[in-house]
Amino acid sequence: MTLPREKVDVVIVGSGAAGAHFAARLSQAGQRVAVLEAGPEIKTEQMVSSMLWARRLKWKGAPVLETGPEPVGYVFNAGWGVGGASIHHYAVWPRMHENDFRVRSLYGRGLDWPISYADLRPYYDRVQKECGISGDAKAEVWRPAGEPYPMGPVASANQGRIVGKGFESLGMKVAPLPMAIATRTYDGRPSCIWDGWCDAGCPTGALSNALSVHWPKALAAGATLHPNTQVVRVLTESKGTRASGVEVVTAKGERVRIMADAVVLAANTIQNARILLASESSHHPHGLGNASGTLGQFVTSHLAAPIFGLHPDKTNPWFGAFGGQFLNQEHYDQKEKFSGQGAFGSYQWMIAQAVKPNGLLGIAPSRPDIRGAALKRFMERSTEHMITMTGVVEDLPIAENRVTLSQQKDAWGVPLATVQHASSPESLALWKVAVDEGLRVFRAAGADDVWNAPKAPMHIMGGTIMGKGAGDSVANRYGAVHEVPNLVLGGASLFPTSGGVNPTFTIHALASMACDQLT
Amino acid sequence: MKATRREILYAGGIGLLSFTLGGAKVELSPRDAREAGVKPRVLLSNEEETLAALGDRIVPGSRESGVSVYVDHQLAVSFEECMLMIQYLGVAPPFTSFYRSGLSSVNSVARARHGQPFAELTDANAEALIEDMASEKLEDWEGPPQGLFYFVIRNDACDVQYGTQEGFVRLNVPYAAHILPPSEWG
Numbered sequence: 001m002t003l004p005r006e007k008v009d010v011v012i013v014g015s016g017a018a019g020a021h022f023a024a025r026l027s028q029a030g031q032r033v034a035v036l037e038a039g040p041e042i043k044t045e046q047m048v049s050s051m052l053w054a055r056r057l058k059w060k061g062a063p064v065l066e067t068g069p070e071p072v073g074y075v076f077n078a079g080w081g082v083g084g085a086s087i088h089h090y091a092v093w094p095r096m097h098e099n100d101f102r103v104r105s106l107y108g109r110g111l112d113w114p115i116s117y118a119d120l121r122p123y124y125d126r127v128q129k130e131c132g133i134s135g136d137a138k139a140e141v142w143r144p145a146g147e148p149y150p151m152g153p154v155a156s157a158n159q160g161r162i163v164g165k166g167f168e169s170l171g172m173k174v175a176p177l178p179m180a181i182a183t184r185t186y187d188g189r190p191s192c193i194w195d196g197w198c199d200a201g202c203p204t205g206a207l208s209n210a211l212s213v214h215w216p217k218a219l220a221a222g223a224t225l226h227p228n229t230q231v232v233r234v235l236t237e238s239k240g241t242r243a244s245g246v247e248v249v250t251a252k253g254e255r256v257r258i259m260a261d262a263v264v265l266a267a268n269t270i271q272n273a274r275i276l277l278a279s280e281s282s283h284h285p286h287g288l289g290n291a292s293g294t295l296g297q298f299v300t301s302h303l304a305a306p307i308f309g310l311h312p313d314k315t316n317p318w319f320g321a322f323g324g325q326f327l328n329q330e331h332y333d334q335k336e337k338f339s340g341q342g343a344f345g346s347y348q349w350m351i352a353q354a355v356k357p358n359g360l361l362g363i364a365p366s367r368p369d370i371r372g373a374a375l376k377r378f379m380e381r382s383t384e385h386m387i388t389m390t391g392v393v394e395d396l397p398i399a400e401n402r403v404t405l406s407q408q409k410d411a412w413g414v415p416l417a418t419v420q421h422a423s424s425p426e427s428l429a430l431w432k433v434a435v436d437e438g439l440r441v442f443r444a445a446g447a448d449d450v451w452n453a454p455k456a457p458m459h460i461m462g463g464t465i466m467g468k469g470a471g472d473s474v475a476n477r478y479g480a481v482h483e484v485p486n487l488v489l490g491g492a493s494l495f496p497t498s499g500g501v502n503p504t505f506t507i508h509a510l511a512s513m514a515c516d517q518l519t
Numbered sequence: 520m521k522a523t524r525r526e527i528l529y530a531g532g533i534g535l536l537s538f539t540l541g542g543a544k545v546e547l548s549p550r551d552a553r554e555a556g557v558k559p560r561v562l563l564s565n566e567e568e569t570l571a572a573l574g575d576r577i578v579p580g581s582r583e584s585g586v587s588v589y590v591d592h593q594l595a596v597s598f599e600e601c602m603l604m605i606q607y608l609g610v611a612p613p614f615t616s617f618y619r620s621g622l623s624s625v626n627s628v629a630r631a632r633h634g635q636p637f638a639e640l641t642d643a644n645a646e647a648l649i650e651d652m653a654s655e656k657l658e659d660w661e662g663p664p665q666g667l668f669y670f671v672i673r674n675d676a677c678d679v680q681y682g683t684q685e686g687f688v689r690l691n692v693p694y695a696a697h698i699l700p701p702s703e704w705g
Binding site: 040044045047048049050051052053055056058060063065066071073075076080193195196197202203204318356357358359360362363364365368369371372373375376379380383 | 576577578579580598599600601602603604606607609611612646649653669670673674677678681682683686687690691692693694695696697698699700701703704705
């Protein structure tokens with residue numbers, strides 16, 4: 001598709017969860033929308049069921065340089081091509097809780113959001129109908145107020161039932177995992193067949209992602225999509241108070257300016273900060289939207305706490321959804337519960353995840369110490385008897401965890417992003433609390449061998465946070481950049497705090513709220 | 520009843536890559552390419568042999584499954600096509616120098632300890648070297664971080680041994696594909 005030569009109403013940078021959401025809503029409202037995507041077009045036939053082929057769906061753009069003791073795992077977490085990370089995400093969609101939005105006010109640490117759960121609740125409710133979430137709201141006794149899910153829960157099987165008994169024997173509950181996966185025909189999308197290939201993309205459309213939900217709506221409403229188009233900077237009018245468009249490099253290496261009345265920057269967490277930092281000008285000498293000096297700061301990444309075990313009963317762990325079967329948020333609302341152990345924050349368990357023999361989250365890498373003849377025995381037993389779950393552990397926001405521009409540049413002369421990340425002592429302590437609990441649960445479930453994987457990064461948030469004003473943040477409650485209000489940010493880069501839940505549902509809720517302001 | 524390897528290859532239509540052999544272009548599976556003596560495209564012959572030997576010590580069967588052909592092929596294609604797990608582990612592309620320096624260090628340590636390249640070590644000596652590498656105890660190591668190198672090679676070997684349709688059959692795990700891979704690894 002030829003790039004627009006005339007000014008459009010809105011140009012959107014990025015075609016993932018947030019970008020596609022904006023594109024659908026704004027084009028349906030009659031606006032002329034052009035969407036620019038750095039990566040290639042992704043077709044459903046590229047969603048090959050293989051943990052090797054799945055690696056082609058992860059980030060393939062300009063390298064991101066990672067420093068610090070807990071790197072954010074950019075390539076694994078980011079997507080590449082139309083649909084972005086939504087294509088390989090596992091569709092675990094819990095809501096953030098009320099205290100996640102008021103961490104500074106309630107606990108004297110971290111940050112506050114400029115909105116409350118009550119502000120976002122209508123948008124969670126709206127999005128869950130649009131995208132289709134399956135679950136059992138009543139069973140989720142920890143769930144904040146909201147409409148019940150539009151679909152019944154995902155399938156449970158041996159693995160889930162076995163681990164669930166472990167929780168119950170310790171006096172804890174489990175509930176069906178809320179997932180943006182169809183358990184019946186929903187809005188023309190088929191029900192899932194639970195084959196556990198979510199990481200490789202879902203070609204059937206059962207899993208809600210940009211390609212299955214928002215892109216068909218956006219294109220039908222007239223939005224234009226431009227893959228292989230790399231945005232290098234956001235342009236501003238002469239006074240620097242309004243965005244006028246973006247400068248891009250095409251696949252042929254041509255530099256083109258696309259003018260628009262409004263710009264939505266929804267590239268991804270790291271690229272949002274990188275593009276704004278690279279958009280410096282005389283009016284914005286330290287980067288666009290950086291009057292507060294917070295641009296790039298407060299990058300967070302959940303600490304994953306993967307727990308594994310081998311159970312005497314057959315579990316068939318290759319069956320189900322990659323995200324899991326059940327949820328536990330037992331201590332979620334008590335962020336100070338484990339302060340005696342130096343811990344702070346919230347965590348949840350995603351229980352009984354489908355696992356494949358290989359892949360970073362697969363069976364083989366879970367025990368890197370086993371090799372030789374013992375590995376074959378381990379693999380043969382594990383593929384029938386493994387149980388697994390993963391803790392999603394909150395990461396306290398720290399200003400020093402930040403995106404900066406490197407001296408190194410990409411092929412188009414844009415500085416590469418460097419991301420520094422070191423988890424706080426409180427977050428590391430909470431990870432330890434979660435791991436210890438997870439091991440206890442698996443022993444209680446009857447596993448005869450239990451272990452945990454080292455801490456690993458999961459999801460990337462922050463870097464262009466929302467806040468009350470230009471003195472403390474980059475954007476306002478609707479994602480509009482304080483100094484340039486017709487430049488709106490989308491995605492998890494807006495999150496001041498990470499909470500202990502998967503971010504995609506909240507990304508959509510924020511986008512939905514912002515769209516109400518733009519239409 | 521488990522399917523045989525040939526039945527899997529036939530059913531899936533998988534595993535064929537283009538190679539130049541005797542001046543002619545041929546399509547072979549990675550395993551057959553190795554048996555036919557196809558030259559690696561990026562790795563040197565001694566590097567390929569060291570990789571195959573190391574992979575097979577860590578994940579038995581991975582030599583025959585083509586671990587060295589797999590890695591060499593992935594190093595030869597563009598980053599956009601690359602399937603190596605190393606891309607997830609904080610190493611910026613291109614990855615050839617990572618493998619080259621690691622394999623060179625493995626052989627250097629083997630020669631320093633036993634006067635032989637790694638591929639010729641006894642079972643006990645090879646295992647002792649791998650154990651020290653995995654626990655980062657090799658003192659004269661000059662390659663990438665030892666533990667990371669071990670992890671990467673182990674995962675590459677697991678990918679070819681257990682991550683393909685043939686590998687699933689070995690473990691008696693239903694593959695249950697939505698879309699079958701057009702080839703095992705690109």
